[in-house]
Amino acid sequence: MSMSPAKMIIYGSVLFTGSISLSYFIIQKTYSRGLYYKLALEQLQNHPEAQEALGPPVNIHHLKLIGKDNFVDIADAKLKIPVSGSKSEGHLHVHSTRSGPFHRWHLNEVFLELKDGQQISVFNLSGENGDDVKKE
Structure with missing residues (x-):
C-alpha cells in the first residue's frame, strides 16, 4: 500500500517538528543538570x-x-538563566x-x-565580595 504525497508531507512534518521539540527539551535538561548550572x-x-x-x-525558568x-563547550560555560520572584525578575549570569x-x-x-538594570554580584572567583567557593 502506497502513501499519497500529501500524507507523506504531513507525517514527515509532524515527525520533524517532534524531533526538534525533543532535541530542544534534551538540551534544556542537559544544561540544567550541569554542575556549572547547579553551582550557580x-x-x-x-x-x-x-x-x-x-x-x-x-523561580528558575527555561534557558x-x-x-x-548560552554557550557551553569542553572548558567554558556561559549562561543567562531567567529568574523571577514576588518582587522582581531578571537573569542570573554565569x-x-x-x-x-x-x-x-x-x-x-x-x-x-x-529588569531595572540593577546588578548584584552573587559570586566572584577573585573574592572581591567574599563569596569565594573552594576549588576541589
Missing part, C-alpha cells in the same frame, strides 16, 4: 541580597537556547570554567541582573 543556583539560593531583591519564592547568551573535559567545573562569576 546554589550561590543564588545562599545570597541574602539577591533573594531579597527577587522576593520569595524564587533561551537561541542566541549567544561564567564557569574547567581545565579539561573530565575535570570539575568551577564558577568564575555569577551576578544577578534585575
